[in-house]
Amino acid sequence: MSGDCIFCSIVDGEIPSHTVYEDDDVLAFLDANPLARGHTLVIPKAHQSQLQDLDPSLAASIHEALFDLVGTVEGAVDADGSNVGLNNGEASGQEIPHVHYHIVPRFEGDGGSPIHAVGGAAPDLDDDELAAIADDIAGD
Ligand code: AMP
Numbered sequence: 001m002s003g004d005c006i007f008c009s010i011v012d013g014e015i016p017s018h019t020v021y022e023d024d025d026v027l028a029f030l031d032a033n034p035l036a037r038g039h040t041l042v043i044p045k046a047h048q049s050q051l052q053d054l055d056p057s058l059a060a061s062i063h064e065a066l067f068d069l070v071g072t073v074e075g076a077v078d079a080d081g082s083n084v085g086l087n088n089g090e091a092s093g094q095e096i097p098h099v100h101y102h103i104v105p106r107f108e109g110d111g112g113s114p115i116h117a118v119g120g121a122a123p124d125l126d127d128d129e130l131a132a133i134a135d136d137i138a139g140d
C-alpha cells in the first residue's frame with residue numbers, strides 16, 4: 001500500500017471495484033469511467049509507479065494475465081478488437097501513479113482512434129537520426 005493510492009485501496013478492499021480477475025500478484029477490474037463496454041484495468045497488486053519499476057517476476061505475472069484477459073474481455077462484450085495500452089509517467093497522461101494496463105474493447109464504426117493518435121507533434125527524422133536513436137536504445 002502506498003499513501004493514498006486509489007488502486008492500492010482497491011487491492012486492499014477499501015474501495016469497491018468490479019473485479020474480473022485476481023491472482024496472488026495481479027488484479028483486474030472494470031474502469032470506473034469506461035471508454036467502451038468492458039474497459040478493463042490490469043494492475044500489479046504491489047504499488048509501483050511505472051512499468052520499468054516492476055521486478056521481473058511481477059512484470060511476467062502481469063503480462064501473463066494481460067495475455068489471458070485480452071481475448072476474454074473482447075469475447076465477453078462481443079468486441080471486434082481492442083486497444084491495449086499503458087500511460088507510463090505523468091507526461092504520457094498517467095493520472096494514477098500505480099502501473100495499470102488499459103484493455104479498451106473496440107467495435108467496428110465506434111468512432112475511436114488507433115493507438116497512433118496518442119503522440120504529440122510527430123518529429124521529422126531522417127535515417128541517420130533514426131539510426132542514432134536506435135543505437136542509443138540498443139546501447140551501442
Ligand atoms: P490513467 O490516466 O492511465 O492513470 O488512467 C486511470 C484510469 O483509472 C482512468 O481511466 C479512470 O477512469 C480509472 N479510475 C479512476 N478511479 C477508479 C476507480 N475507483 N475504479 C476503477 N477505475 C478507476
Ligand code: ZN
Nearest residue numbers: 005008047098
Ligand atoms: Zn498503489
